[in-house]
Amino acid sequence: MTGSFSRGRRYVLLLLFLCGFGLVLSRLVTLQVLQAADLSAKADRQHQKTVSLEGARGTIVDRHGKLLAKNVEVRSVFGVPNAVENPVKTARQLSPILHVRADELERKLRQNRSFVWLARKLDPEQGRRLDLLSIDGIGVVMEGRRFYPKGPLLAHVLGFSGMDGEGLEGIEHRYESYLHGEKQTMVLQRDGKGRTVFPKGMTERGPTPGHGLTLTIDEVIQSLAERELEDAVGRAQAKSGTMIVLDPKSGAVLAMAVSPRFDPNAVSALGPDRWRNRALTDAYEPGSTMKTMMAAAAIEERVVRPNTMVFGEHGHMTVANTVIHDHERLGWVSFAQVIQKSSNIGAAKTGMALGEQRLYRYLQAFGFGQRTEIDLPGEGVGLVRNPKDWGRRSVASISMGQEIGVTPLQMVSAVASIANGGVLMKPYVVSEIRDADGHILRRISPQVKRRVISPETARSVTKILEGVITDGTGTKAAIHGFRVAGKTGTAQKIDPRTGTYSATRFVASFTGYVPADSPQLAMIVVIDEPQGDAWGGAVAAPVFSRVGEQVLSYLGVPSNEPVTLAMALRKS
Amino acid sequence: MKTFTVFVGLCLVFVFVWERVDMVRVGYQIERLKRDKTMLERQRDELRVKFSTLSASDRIAKLATEKLGMSPPQQGQIIVVQSRPRNVRPSSDVVPVELKVARNYLPTGRL
Known part of the structure; x- marks a missing residue:
């Protein structure tokens, strides 16, 4: 009697183990086979970050190497309206820094959208003041901005580039294919805290910057x-x-x-005649x-x-x-x-x-x-x-x-x-075209x-x-x-x-x-x-x-x- | 022999784990240094633009005329002179030394 009970208990235990293993196995099949593709993609999204980087636009210098046009990375500000708790207060805080009217900022922050630009390509000084603030729903991305340090000097020859960095007039337009940097999409690994990690075997190569131009102009x-x-x-x-x-x-x-x-630094208010x-x-x-x-x-x-x-x-x-x-x-x-x-x-x-x-x-x-x-x-x-x-x-x-x-x-x-x-x-x-390291690629x-x-x-x-x-x-x-x-x-x-x-x-x-x-x-x-x-x-x-x-x-x-x-x- | 094999095995596992951990640590370090490098490059670019703006000929000329009361030399005020040692006779072989002297500022006495 005792022997048959023990055997019975063993069978029950075995059955329970089998059921348990069966459940685990079925879950494994579900996760690893049936939902493998979706879950794999989800995991990738969590620990991989895809960033699109654009190489800096090439510099333009005069015949003695004096700087005439250069790209500098500056801050652009965006808002996530749904995440902004108090649009009125936020707009008032940002207005004096961004030099945009508070009511205009408030209107943007009340829009039913997930992303709005508030101001693009700020001056470095504006960017530094912005860094002191930390407001929920307001973010900053770095973008290349074209600076013409000599102001109006040579403006009709240099031309200027647009908000998205493409050459629109003058040398900026004529030599667009040389000046513009190449875009590159990179996949970075990140940890649970969102920090970027470079695991073994991953080589990091930044985007290729545009070529520089040396002018004959003095x-x-x-x-x-x-x-x-x-x-x-x-x-x-x-x-x-x-x-x-x-x-x-x-x-x-x-x-x-x-x-x-x-002044090519401020062309928005001027027309082609100018x-x-x-x-x-x-x-x-x-x-x-x-x-x-x-x-x-x-x-x-x-x-x-x-x-x-x-x-x-x-x-x-x-x-x-x-x-x-x-x-x-x-x-x-x-x-x-x-x-x-x-x-x-x-x-x-x-x-x-x-x-x-x-x-x-x-x-x-x-x-x-x-x-x-x-x-x-x-x-x-x-x-x-x-x-x-x-x-x-x-x-x-x-x-x-x-x-x-x-x-x-x-x-x-x-x-x-x-x-x-x-x-x-x-x-x-243009007398010379140089790569980002200053090596001459072409001499005219x-x-x-x-x-x-x-x-x-x-x-x-x-x-x-x-x-x-x-x-x-x-x-x-x-x-x-x-x-x-x-x-x-x-x-x-x-x-x-x-x-x-x-x-x-x-x-x-x-x-x-x-x-x-x-x-x-x-x-x-x-x-x-x-x-x-x-x-x-x-x-x-x-x-x-x-x-x-x-x-x-x-x-x-x-x-x-x-x-x-x-x-x-x-x-x- | 068995103990030695287990010890070696444990060592290999330790080395493997240590390597992985160290790689992640170095990865973080590289990332931090990269951020620093980017920040410094950004500062360098800003300073280059600032230097270029401040050293613009237009700006210097404006400062010279408006703040220092200077004025550009008028017609005929720039005289290019040839300086030749006294004991050397004029010759086509002698390379003249060019000096630029604004007439207004020529000294009246000995040089």
């Missing part, structure tokens, strides 16, 4: 150009102004200034500065020589039933004097002697009517019509800079080609486009242009101790209401190079709609002189008339 020259241009535009009460400084030997742009300026780079987008009728190219073509084609005598018609000449005027009643003058005195009649006569086809060929050779291919976006082509569309007066008009549209960049490139012995260079603003070399005129012709034209400064219309472009070659231009603008040339609206310009015998700088100054004395020689030439003198001194260029210390003391 911050000091750019600053001088912008300051003098702003002063000139202000003094003349002009609509706008443009100045470009080129190295004629290489085509490297040393400065490109546009007035009025804007940030457009007029130096390469806007075409204008160049007026007398075009006589430089006409003279080069005529001398190259042996139509004239500098000492060829031209009759000035005493200031009036009829061409195709229209009268061409000169501001001086000239009689017989040499061709050199035609350019120095800026005679429209002399230029028209020479142009007509050159002929349509040859004039058109040289306009194209100097780069008019086509892009210079500078590495900046939005470049215009200007306006050069085909000779078959020219009227009876067109040759005369184009020879004195009418019926043709050029950009300031085209004009200074063409003049720089004369300074460079007749060889046209491609202008450029000066690029020859073509030879336009012979060195002999270039020398002849230079001599004529020197006369413009010493005896002609450009005396105010003179630089003490240096030989300057250049040409003034004063062009009437078309009145949009009447379709004829306006008597009150002008474009005043001056373009040239210095030192004339060994050019280091080719420059153009264009002032749009100056008031009062609107002549290029009066408004634009002084800017050329002031910038030229300071830049030559800054670059340490020896003067053409070296003086000893004793002479300098005597002079003083």
Whole structure:
């Protein structure tokens, strides 16, 4: 009896164990087989964290390595409205730090959403003040913000990037593919407290930052150009102004200034009209500065020589039933004097002697009517019509800079080609592309486009242009101790209401190079709609002189008339 | 022999566990250092931008003119002079030493 009871109890126990094991087994099957995928994913979510990181946008520096644009990680603030206990109090606390109105913040915090941006990309100082607060339902994420530490300096060339870090204008846009960093998604392991752990075998590689750019621009020259241009535009009460400084030997742009300026750190309130780079987008009728190219073509084609005598018609000449005027009643003058005195009649006569086809060929050779291919976006082509569309007066008009549209960049490139012995260079603003460690990935070399005129012709034209400064219309472009070659231009603008040339609206310009015998700088100054004395020689030439003198001194260029210390003391 | 085998086995288990624990500890350490590095890099970037802002030519020129009463040299005030030792004759081989002197500030007496 006892034996059968014991056996019975053993069976019961065995049964209970079996049931227990059966339950455990069935649970295991449920967890490990039937719900394996869901539970595995749930576990991953709990101990793994997926973060999306974006590599910092590349920096932009000038030719001496001075910082012009850089990304800095700053704080962006978001709210989780459901988790905010007191939206009114929270809004009042955040308002003075975020510089956003309290009622606006409160409205956002009352929205029925799980996430709202309250303010993005705060200044570092704002971020530090925010760190002192700890409010439930308010969070902070780090985002890259583009800083332009020099403010408005070079803004039209640099452009700017948008809120999400993409380049929208200027170099930022043109070199977007190099500048932007690569996004990378990383899976991090974390413990029960949410701390990140890197288990064995997991390699951590951060996102790849964008490449850096080194510009040909010199911050000091750019600053001088912008300051003098702003002063000139202000003094003349002009609509706008443009100045470009080129190295004629290489085509490297040393400065490109546009007035009025804007601050790329705060572009939201401005429109495209303000940030457009007029130096390469806007075409204008160049007026007398075009006589430089006409003279080069005529001398190259042996139509004239500098000492060829031209009759000035005493200031009036009829061409195709229209009268061409000169501001001086000239009689017989040499061709050199035609350019120095800026005679429209002399230029028209020479142009007509050159002929349509040859004039058109040289306009194209100097780069008019086509892009210079500078590495900046939005470049215009200007306006050069085909000779078959020219009227009876067109040759005369184009020879004195009418019926043709050029950009300031085209004009200074063409003049720089004369300074460079007749060889046209491609202008450029980026000289090097570097990786994040500073290693050079690509070096951009000066690029020859073509030879336009012979060195002999270039020398002849230079001599004529020197006369413009010493005896002609450009005396105010003179630089003490240096030989300057250049040409003034004063062009009437078309009145949009009447379709004829306006008597009150002008474009005043001056373009040239210095030192004339060994050019280091080719420059153009264009002032749009100056008031009062609107002549290029009066408004634009002084800017050329002031910038030229300071830049030559800054670059340490020896003067053409070296003086000893004793002479300098005597002079003083 | 049996005791020795058990001892070795326990040692191996201990080493394995110690390695795992130490790896996690080092992982935390790396993470903390990474955060420090990020903070320092952020500070460095902010300082670079600040330095660049403060050293801008525009700003320095403005301070010089408005606070220090300086003015840019006017036309003809910058004279580039050649300095040549007295006992050396002018020659194309001699490299001139360039000095920039603003005329207003040339001393009246001996240099």
